[in-house]
Amino acid sequence: DAKTTQPNSMESNEEEPVHLPCNHSTISGTDYIHWYRQLPSQGPEYVIHGLTSNVNNRMASLAIAEDRKSSTLILHRATLRDAAVYYCILSALNNNDMRFGAGTRLTVKP
């Protein structure tokens, strides 16, 4: 299974952009890159996913490196409600069996 590597923790100031990195050097050509986040005492929730091109939605942007060996989740203006553990996960084309790592714990300071 392709693995991902993320920093254990990051800090950000409120209303500033946050760039959360993820390395996935063994990604295969058909693996999708997903980001989920888990707020305290809740189940994980979907943030964004992509294959090759950069993606934007109302929550965040996903920037995917040209060689697809890394990606970055971008929160354009962090709020206190964005404090969570962010998981970068790969899934195969035909099976969204997701293997979560430890993720990055994001702390947002007022």
Added chain:
Amino acid sequence: EAEVAQSPRYKITEKSQAVAFWCDPISGHATLYWYRQILGQGPELLVQFQDESVVDDSQLPKDRFSAERLKGVDSTLKIQPAELGDSAMYLCASSLFIRGTDTQYFGPGTRLTVL
């Protein structure tokens, strides 16, 4: 907005007792997942169903854990007998299908404490 329902939200039991968790996925979702999350770690997939069939249960400790989704809708995860190391959050998720692009929607989880 439709949600994944789980019950109970909290369960305290003594070791060697049997426990069961219930999950009701979002209506129309064919794929259902059970995860276990130990404090400080990411969720670990235990079992994946496509309708009523098990797709992957390679990480399910089959000597004590069992899971079923008899009519392809709701599902039950059972532990018998419970051990101290089973204390964790048990999460259920569902997705429309099993494709790599299908979003998984998670329930609030059941927090199990084994004494």
